[in-house]
Amino acid sequence: MSNNLFHIAIAGILFSVLIAMNFFGWLSPILDAGRLAARFSNYPLVKIFTKTRELGGIVWNLKDLAVQNTILSQQVAQLSAELAEAQKAGAENQTLREALGLTRRSRYALIAADVISRDGAVPEAALTINRGANHGVSVGDAVVAPEGVLVGMIIETTSNTSKLELITSSRISVNAVTSTGRITGVVKGEHGLGLLLDLIPQGESIAIGESVLTSDQSDLFPSRLLIGKIGEVRAAPSELFQRASLVPAVNLRNLGIVLVVKK
Amino acid sequence: MNKRIIYFTIFLLVSFAIQSAAVQVFGDRTNFIPQFLLLLVVIYAVDREFPESLWLAFAAGFCGELFSGFYFGAQIFSAVVIAITTYAITRKITLCEVKLPMAAFLVILLTVLSRLLPFIYQLLAARLSLARSIPFGDLFSPGLLILFVINLLVFFGLNFSVRFLPNEKSF
Numbered sequence: 001m002s003n004n005l006f007h008i009a010i011a012g013i014l015f016s017v018l019i020a021m022n023f024f025g026w027l028s029p030i031l032d033a034g035r036l037a038a039r040f041s042n043y044p045l046v047k048i049f050t051k052t053r054e055l056g057g058i059v060w061n062l063k064d065l066a067v068q069n070t071i072l073s074q075q076v077a078q079l080s081a082e083l084a085e086a087q088k089a090g091a092e093n094q095t096l097r098e099a100l101g102l103t104r105r106s107r108y109a110l111i112a113a114d115v116i117s118r119d120g121a122v123p124e125a126a127l128t129i130n131r132g133a134n135h136g137v138s139v140g141d142a143v144v145a146p147e148g149v150l151v152g153m154i155i156e157t158t159s160n161t162s163k164l165e166l167i168t169s170s171r172i173s174v175n176a177v178t179s180t181g182r183i184t185g186v187v188k189g190e191h192g193l194g195l196l197l198d199l200i201p202q203g204e205s206i207a208i209g210e211s212v213l214t215s216d217q218s219d220l221f222p223s224r225l226l227i228g229k230i231g232e233v234r235a236a237p238s239e240l241f242q243r244a245s246l247v248p249a250v251n252l253r254n255l256g257i258v259l260v261v262k263k
Numbered sequence: 264m265n266k267r268i269i270y271f272t273i274f275l276l277v278s279f280a281i282q283s284a285a286v287q288v289f290g291d292r293t294n295f296i297p298q299f300l301l302l303l304v305v306i307y308a309v310d311r312e313f314p315e316s317l318w319l320a321f322a323a324g325f326c327g328e329l330f331s332g333f334y335f336g337a338q339i340f341s342a343v344v345i346a347i348t349t350y351a352i353t354r355k356i357t358l359c360e361v362k363l364p365m366a367a368f369l370v371i372l373l374t375v376l377s378r379l380l381p382f383i384y385q386l387l388a389a390r391l392s393l394a395r396s397i398p399f400g401d402l403f404s405p406g407l408l409i410l411f412v413i414n415l416l417v418f419f420g421l422n423f424s425v426r427f428l429p430n431e432k433s434f
């Protein structure tokens with residue numbers, strides 16, 4: 001029994017030392033190295049599991065293939081028409097800019113990163129990406145998906161990794177505007193489970209399916225980044241403001257590659 | 264270094280590799296991913312001497328910290344407490360005597376404690392302004408029933424595999 005207590009005491013002391021080291025930031029290089037080593041060593045298993053998941057997805061979705069094919073064909077036709085319109089508008093925009101002598105808007109610098117971990121037990125938990133301070137990532141940097149959709153913000157960096165807080169976290173708020181520019185509000189996360197567009201003035205007519213973007217008034221995030229689409233409107237006449245749930249534009253639970261936006 | 268420590272390390276690292284790879288690929292379906300590390304901790308706590316179980320739990324917890332969303336220390340804390348609790352409960356039985364009812368009890372205990380202990384730890388860290396607390400409802404959902412069943416199946420598989428390890432005393 002005394003031997004057991006001795007081992008518990010040693011474990012307790014070691015635990016306290018590790019907590020203290022973590023508090024002062026001395027443990028970060030060890031944790032970084034561990035994460036990168038784990039990522040390197042489990043790469044073959046990740047490949048196998050990814051193939052298994054893809055195969056499972058194919059088998060599971062076989063029954064829906066015909067319906068999905070029809071829906072996707074219609075979407076392709078619609079998007080092709082929208083693309084043609086957008087290209088025409090872009091060309092006109094460029095011509096007018098040149099005529100007025102306006103300079104081209106500066107682009108943001110992007111740092112590509114892989115999501116190397118997520119704690120699925122905690123929907124609000126931050127993800128870990130494999131880029132850190134050594135790669136130019138800073139706390140407060142916005143993060144987007146490759147499609148250009150806002151997914152979150154960097155909240156912590158170490159030398160080679162960083163923690164990414166998703167926009168579905170209740171700790172993040174984003175000034176937002178609809179794509180038509182008619183309606184402004186604040187997008188808030190709902191404990192890692194969804195997005196809510198809040199502080200919409202009563203009396204504004206909200207269209208289901210309308211896109212919601214980051215507004216020009218946001219200091220934290222670049223403007224005009226897609227966040228999601230209006231899913232359901234929650235309007236109570238007795239309240240000052242309306243709310244609407246948003247459908248995120250990407251699957252935030254299945255992010256693989258993300259881009260850190262440097263201003 | 265004796266064979267026991269080598270096998271101990273290999274089992275731990277393989278379990279960690281499988282679990283971290285599974286979380287990376289199937290992270291949006293966490294309740295379908297068995298908790299290999301903690302199952303290994305429970306099996307060792309039933310079958311092995313206390314010091315060996317304790318240090319395996321500590322190492323497993325540290326591996327879990329690498330990809331944890333909780334404040335640092337939560338996974339080590341919960342792994343060690345689970346090991347001590349399991350050891351205390353199962354002193355009078357051996358791994359061969361763990362049948363379905365006892366296995367189910369141990370797996371339920373593991374599944375619940377693996378969520379409850381980090382929650383308590385995170386709450387304490389939040390009280391000390393070191394971290395933010397997590398809503399209780401985020402950690403407990405009907406999906407835990409699925410996790411329990413999957414943990415139980417993997418428990419029997421790991422239980423069978425661990426019996427092939429050498430049993431010489433090393434502490």
